[in-house]
Amino acid sequence: MYEPKMALDKEQLDILNGKQGPTKAKIMETLVRYGDIFDAKRLVKVTHGQGHLVTSFGIPLLKPVYKIMDEIIAADLKVKDGFSMDPRPLDYENVKCSLLEKLVFNLILYGKQEDYENQLEKIGLTGKNKFTCACYFKEVGNIPKEGDILSWAESSAVNYANSVLGARCNRNSGMIDIFGSLLGYVPEFGLLTDEGRKATYKVIIKTSKKPEAQILGSAIGMKVMEEVPYIVGLDKYLGTELTDDVCSYLKDFGAATASNGAVGLYHVENLTPEAKHLKEKLLVKDYKEYVIDDEELERVYKSYPIMWKNKDKKGNMAFIGCPHLSLTQLNSWTDRIINALKENNLKKVKARTILCTAPDVKEEFMKTDNYQKLLNTGAKLTCICPLMYTNNPLTKSHRIMTSSNKLRTYSIARYYKDEELLQAICGKEVK
Amino acid sequence: MKQFKGRVLASGNYKGKVVVSRQGVNTLATFQKSALMNKKEVIASDQNNSDIFGKNITGVALALPMTIGSTTGGMVLQVICSMKINPACLLFSAPIDSLAAAGVVLAKVWENSDIIVIDKLGEEFLKTINTDDEIEVKEDGIVTIL
Numbered sequence: 001m002y003e004p005k006m007a008l009d010k011e012q013l014d015i016l017n018g019k020q021g022p023t024k025a026k027i028m029e030t031l032v033r034y035g036d037i038f039d040a041k042r043l044v045k046v047t048h049g050q051g052h053l054v055t056s057f058g059i060p061l062l063k064p065v066y067k068i069m070d071e072i073i074a075a076d077l078k079v080k081d082g083f084s085m086d087p088r089p090l091d092y093e094n095v096k097c098s099l100l101e102k103l104v105f106n107l108i109l110y111g112k113q114e115d116y117e118n119q120l121e122k123i124g125l126t127g128k129n130k131f132t133c134a135c136y137f138k139e140v141g142n143i144p145k146e147g148d149i150l151s152w153a154e155s156s157a158v159n160y161a162n163s164v165l166g167a168r169c170n171r172n173s174g175m176i177d178i179f180g181s182l183l184g185y186v187p188e189f190g191l192l193t194d195e196g197r198k199a200t201y202k203v204i205i206k207t208s209k210k211p212e213a214q215i216l217g218s219a220i221g222m223k224v225m226e227e228v229p230y231i232v233g234l235d236k237y238l239g240t241e242l243t244d245d246v247c248s249y250l251k252d253f254g255a256a257t258a259s260n261g262a263v264g265l266y267h268v269e270n271l272t273p274e275a276k277h278l279k280e281k282l283l284v285k286d287y288k289e290y291v292i293d294d295e296e297l298e299r300v301y302k303s304y305p306i307m308w309k310n311k312d313k314k315g316n317m318a319f320i321g322c323p324h325l326s327l328t329q330l331n332s333w334t335d336r337i338i339n340a341l342k343e344n345n346l347k348k349v350k351a352r353t354i355l356c357t358a359p360d361v362k363e364e365f366m367k368t369d370n371y372q373k374l375l376n377t378g379a380k381l382t383c384i385c386p387l388m389y390t391n392n393p394l395t396k397s398h399r400i401m402t403s404s405n406k407l408r409t410y411s412i413a414r415y416y417k418d419e420e421l422l423q424a425i426c427g428k429e430v431k
Numbered sequence: 432m433k434q435f436k437g438r439v440l441a442s443g444n445y446k447g448k449v450v451v452s453r454q455g456v457n458t459l460a461t462f463q464k465s466a467l468m469n470k471k472e473v474i475a476s477d478q479n480n481s482d483i484f485g486k487n488i489t490g491v492a493l494a495l496p497m498t499i500g501s502t503t504g505g506m507v508l509q510v511i512c513s514m515k516i517n518p519a520c521l522l523f524s525a526p527i528d529s530l531a532a533a534g535v536v537l538a539k540v541w542e543n544s545d546i547i548v549i550d551k552l553g554e555e556f557l558k559t560i561n562t563d564d565e566i567e568v569k570e571d572g573i574v575t576i577l
Contacts, residue, residue: 026540028543030536030540031537034532034536037532037535037536059467060467062506063510063513064509064513064541065506068541108467116526146562155501155502171502171530172502172533173502173503173504173505173529173534173536173537174503174505174506175533227527262528
């Protein structure tokens with residue numbers, strides 16, 4: 001039997017010792033061992049009961065996960081307040097695939113999707129629509145409050161919840177998320193503690209205009225890796241209020257810091273909740289500095305490798321929305337695509353263009369005139385995760401373009417700035 | 432002969448070759464291909480990591496600073512341990528990251544894995560050790576480059 005290093009109360013010890021069944025005991029042992037590695041002193045209660053799971057794809061490779069899920073179901077364990085999930089991997093209606101691509105998706109990559117979703121329903125999946133990486137959108141409704149303790153793992157959602165909402169969550173792995181949600185406890189270490197939320201980097205923005213969110217996030221992520229940055233000078237461009245536009249910007253910025261580095265929390269001076277309350281008290285004494293100017297952003301942008309087989313050809317497919325687009329962003333992209341087509345005397349986009357959003361956001365967007373206007377441009381709207389599409393090796397034959405630094409990092413998609421991407425989907429040469 | 436002492440997270444003894452990654456190992460990108468194809472050995476498949484790309488890392492020691500990449504990383508480690516195609520040891524120069532830690536714990540508790548894991552071996556360890564070196568790992572966390 002495992003001897004915990006951290007202090008456990010009687011109920012927790014009873015669970016660990018199997019008094020509430022062997023499955024719960026193993027779940028407790030996993031969380032306690034995990035916390036012990038990081039010298040956690042205790043387990044703390046998850047105060048935002050709604051979970052969010054990172055593993056949304058039924059990939060046969062994850063056999064041990066399905067086995068554990070069966071064990072959880074057999075033990076009659078369920079997440080009391082339910083949970084949302086990362087996006088589904090497939091949508092053949094809006095993201096068309098060749099017969100061969102479908103075979104690989106259906107038989108090799110996501111052959112367990114249906115079975116897996118059935119398992120998830122039994123342990124507390126909130127609803128068929130709750131598949132998005134941005135569960136904190138108001139249309140989706142899984143929104144922690146400032147100070148809430150979470151048990152999530154999706155890196156971009158953890159980053160957003162910590163930074164923009166002021167909630168507390170570590171950068172967990174998949175399975176730790178569901179285990180914490182099932183037991184209602186997580187080990188207290190790292191980003192759950194005041195000390196762990198202090199910034200070790202001061203990032204000074206000295207650009208001549210509002211930086212592209214995805215490139216700024218990438219630059220900071222690559223520099224600070226898993227450390228916490230305190231960013232000054234960005235409020236000059238974003239203001240001091242968390243409006244829908246600003247939250248969308250921070251969502252994309254944060255996802256880039258998390259995927260190009262391993263950032264779980266950032267503070268923006270005069271804007272994000274803890275930075276507003278505590279200001280420079282959030283900085284550790286011997287913090288490091290990183291200055292970002294136009295030149296530095298351009299250096300980072302130019303460093304992205306082009307991994308297409310044929311680098312000289314134009315892109316023929318574009319994914320916009322990783323993380324998923326907010327309603328504000330959907331409207332903005334619709335307007336920008338329409339305007340770009342007008343400028344280029346076109347009626348339809350020249351490259352397959354796919355926008356990705358949450359199912360609940362899509363439903364809201366479909367009620368507006370902009371939905372039909374977007375479809376009229378030839379663009380498609382889906383709720384999949386584009387990363388899961390690019391997991392299929394056959395999709396490497398497409399020259400995929402994106403304005404997402406997360407998608408660029410985990411696939412061979414080529415990164416374009418927003419304005420460049422608009423020109424590229426209109427068939428223009430963009431070098 | 433040089434010795435380094437680290438913190439034991441999962442103990443065991445090992446004598447044999449090491450494969451060294453001086454950059455963070457992207458767990459998903461490195462292991463996914465071999466695991467998906469149900470291979471008996473993992474040939475590291477992350478094209479962005481030239482240190483280990485194309486190398487067989489099953490049953491040998493893997494020296495690395497940390498793991499990076501998707502938060503599915505922990506589960507991927509669990510999967511390769513359940514398939515018994517894992518490296519024999521993971522030797523981290525830095526304190527273990529939360530994703531790898533989760534993977535090691537999942538493998539221990541749910542798969543009864545015998546993977547050996549030592550962290551905090553120090554920067555000098557990673558500067559000194561080279562792929563194909565013969566090493567000895569003892570259960571007290573001492574790693575000797577023979």
